[in-house]
Amino acid sequence: MKYTKFPKSEDKISKLGYGAxxxxxxxxxxxxxxxxxxxxxxxxxxxxxxxxARAYGDSEIILGKALKDWQGEKPFLATKVESLGPDNTRWGIPSQVEETFPKGHIRHSTETSLKKLGIEQIDLLQLHLYWPNWGVSGYWMDELQALKEESKIRFIGISNPDCRCDTALPLVQSGLIDAVQTIFNIFDPTPLDCLVPIAQQxxxxxxxxxxxxxxxxxGFLTExxxxxxxxxxxxxxxxxxxxxxIKRIDRLKKYVPEYAGSLAALAIKFATHHQGITTALTSMHVEKYANMNIAAMKEAPLPEEVFQEIRQFHRWIRNFYDTKLWDKEAVGGTLSIKENTDA
Known part of the structure; x- marks a missing residue:
């Protein structure tokens, strides 16, 4: 496993993280x-x-029990405050902070997480949603800072709702938060264009x-x-x-096996390559696939020129909330229109 430091701390963080x-x-x-x-x-x-996250069913309970049985060094644990409101207005378009995180909700969610996890302090508490129209101050930020002062949390972060990663920039530049969680992969490397360098600064x-x-x-997907x-x-x-x-996936096969042992390994190596990425999260609840992903970290890193080639020529931005949150016909017949093109 490769490690890096969590900014503003001496914590050694694995470049590949367990997404729960x-x-x-x-x-x-x-x-x-x-x-x-x-x-x-x-x-x-x-x-x-x-x-x-508080919203991930029994995830916190399962983690709490597993960590109680773990005899090794305590891992860095992050969770998220559950956001409130209807999905299509909460995730798809900017909501009002008073509706998503009403007064007292951040503290209540945090206290619940602490109980479910069976711990006294959360390393990183993230808002599961942030929109820049909320600004960078207000009662919600005061609640986060108070939890930090009380040592119930160590660091404060946010999670971007979708592929629009630059919505986090106001908070990143405010000096009030410590982490941003965002979509980042071969198809969507756009955080490298703006968010990552400003976060590093x-x-x-x-x-x-x-x-x-x-x-x-x-590469598992077939017709x-x-x-x-x-x-x-x-x-x-x-x-x-x-x-x-599938056509987009096929284009990536030219890098295998010369630069990665598999398509999955290529994705892992791409996501963990840049020093501005603190950790890359992947599902590990199925041991077989978890072991394969972890093994990819033992491979030689991607040559810089290959990384840059993938970054520039394989990006393909999609916002799946278009079909998840709104009726297909209401967004212009998204599927039927695209069904007639190989663009």
Whole structure:
């Protein structure tokens, strides 16, 4: 495992982190024992950054039990304050902070997380949503700072709602937060254009999420792949025609095996390459895939020229909230229009 320092601290952070949304059971059925073991398995292999959220079902409870059984060094633990309000107005377009994080809610959510996790202090508390129309001050920021002063949390962060990563810039430049979680992968390297360099200037950590594009970058998707109705990925992979996605994946195969042992390894190595990425989060609730992703960290890093080539020529920005949060016809028949093109 490779490590870096969490800005403004001496904490050594694994460049690959455990993204605990999978512990919510939204992807496939896993037993409590399997999920518990997956946490221990990752920790045993040097992963020491875990990211969960109040909104991830029983994820915090499962993590709390696993960490109680873990005999090694305490990992860096991050969670998120649950955001309130209807999905389509909360995630798709800017909401009002009074609706998303009403007075007292941040503290209540944090206290609940502490109990569920069975700990006395959270390393990183993130707002699960932030819109720049909220500004950089107000009662919500006061609540976060108060929790920090009381040592209930060590660091403050936010999680960007979607691919519009630059919405975090006002807070990054304010000096009031310590981390930003944002989408970052081969198809969406745009944080490198603006967010990452400005975060580096302000000593703000960048937590990369969706680094496997919900698994699509592993190459598992075929024309015939089926998802159950309650599988989170079903909506995600309906953003564009299936054949268009597969065509983009096929273009990446030229880098395998010369520069990566697999497509999944290529995605992992791309996401962890830049020094401005503090840690890259990936689902590790299935040990088989977790072990493969962790093994990718043992491979030689991508040559800089290959990294830059992928960054420049393989970007493909999609906002799956267009189909997740609004009726397809209401957004101009997104799927039917794109179904007739290979663009």
């Amino acid at each position: 949304m999978g512990l919510a059971g939204w992807f496939e059925d896993r037993t409590q024992q399997q999920m518990h073991r997956s946490v221990i398995n990752a920790l045993e292999q040097g992963v020491n950054f875990i990211d969960t 302000n000593q703000v950590a960048i937590l990369a999420r969706c680094i496997m594009d919900e698994g699509g970058l592993s 015939d792949t089926q998802f159950s109705e309650d599988d989170y990925r079903k909506t995600f992979f309906e953003c564009v025609p299936r054949r268009m996605y």
